[in-house]
Amino acid sequence: MGISEVAAIEQLNAEFYGAFEDGDLDRMAQVWADDKDADGGVVCVHPGGPMIRGRGAVLRSWALIMANTSYIQFVLTDVLTRISGDIAVLTCAENIITASDEDGAGFAAGGHVATTNVFIRTNDGWRMWLHHGSPVMLRGDVE
């Protein structure tokens, strides 16, 4: 594992959040792997949501979230990347500034999200295979 490969993963990770911030579904679609590259299809868990499997359903979820997000910005902290074989696992904390439409639905998050992002190596380079974000609601807790 070279440092350059970690840098490539973190650049793709930044592109994932950049696509979301810009509300650019085409860029988001480029980030995600095809289902054929991913056993069982790509996987996405939005904060508070169920596990969504398959590229079609995942991209539809992003279209809906982007349509209901007028402004969102991410500052990532505590980023750690581990690569083995054709899988890279990146964990981080998302610190979010957001504004949603009044009628916005389907996205329950704000403030702080704990995230696991998994990338796979494809013929077209690294692509996102799994995004799992979960709301951080507890304080003064188990740590």
Add this chain to the structure above:
Amino acid sequence: MGISEVAAIEQLNAEFYGAFEDGDLDRMAQVWADDKDADGGVVCVHPGGPMIRGRGAVLRSWALIMANTSYIQFVLTDVLTRISGDIAVLTCAENIITASDEDGAGFAAGGHVATTNVFIRTNDGWRMWLHHGSPVMLRGDVE
């Protein structure tokens, strides 16, 4: 990747939930990797909680959760395992029956949790490197 390796991962995954159901911290400790085997240390996100890094903090969190859980049982559905190199990623839905002490704190979950479990191959065999469980709160949502 042999089918037997997937079976080994799913057996270890079952042991993880079995240790939790039995409130057996020693068995839970056996499931988790040492920090030396895991760049940046092992990682655990309990539903609604922050990202906990490091074996010491993770096992303390389990001790606290077990102390505050009088009964819990898991039925796993939608289990999918992907292995590459020395990393295995298992995603599943946890369907939970639970009872907590009245004063129980630090564990906000029940009903349904979306989960990503990542295992790494160590000199002692496969061990858990990351557990990320998130509460499923939204219905009629992005799917």
